[in-house]
Amino acid sequence: MQCPKCNSDFEQLQTPLGDVERCTECKGLWIDAYEVEAMKPLADVIDSGDEEIGKAFNAIDRIDCPVCPNNQLLRLVDPKQPHIWFESCPTCKGRFYDAGEFKDLATLDLSDFSRNLAWLSACNLFLLSIKKALYSQRLMIDSKPIP
Numbered sequence: 001m002q003c004p005k006c007n008s009d010f011e012q013l014q015t016p017l018g019d020v021e022r023c024t025e026c027k028g029l030w031i032d033a034y035e036v037e038a039m040k041p042l043a044d045v046i047d048s049g050d051e052e053i054g055k056a057f058n059a060i061d062r063i064d065c066p067v068c069p070n071n072q073l074l075r076l077v078d079p080k081q082p083h084i085w086f087e088s089c090p091t092c093k094g095r096f097y098d099a100g101e102f103k104d105l106a107t108l109d110l111s112d113f114s115r116n117l118a119w120l121s122a123c124n125l126f127l128l129s130i131k132k133a134l135y136s137q138r139l140m141i142d143s144k145p146i147p
């Protein structure tokens with residue numbers, strides 16, 4: 001099996017959690033969709049490539065499936081970590097992660113997490129200020145002297 005990004009050979013990594021293909025050159029990973037969750041605990045071990053090289057190869061996004069002939073991979077975004085995109089085969093459901101991406105996927109990214117958190121606390125502050133405004137208005141109305 002050949003790497004769809006750099007045309008080098010894949011090597012098979014056999015782990016207690018399942019088998020993964022890794023490119024011998026760019027260190028991109030080929031993982032079956034149903035194995036992605038299961039393999040996450042081993043992300044540090046299997047995703048040993050240089051993430052800078054991975055970033056460079058991430059720019060190549062029109063690639064064919066290394067398993068199914070004439071099937072172009074679709075570019076998908078991880079729903080929980082939208083800064084990670086990967087290529088996925090619509091037929092065999094295999095996924096290609098560039099070097100560093102799978103490790104990134106396995107550790108719930110702090111920047112995405114804190115972005116969500118910042119957004120939530122901004123909403124809370126806004127609601128609080130509305131509540132305060134309403135409350136003080138009511139107090140003012142309540143405390144109007146009776147003519």
Ligand SMILES: [Zn+2]
Pocket residue numbers: 003004005006007008023024025026027028
């Ligand atoms: Zn490669």
Ligand SMILES: [Zn+2]
Pocket residue numbers: 065066067068071089090091092093094
């Ligand atoms: Zn395929």
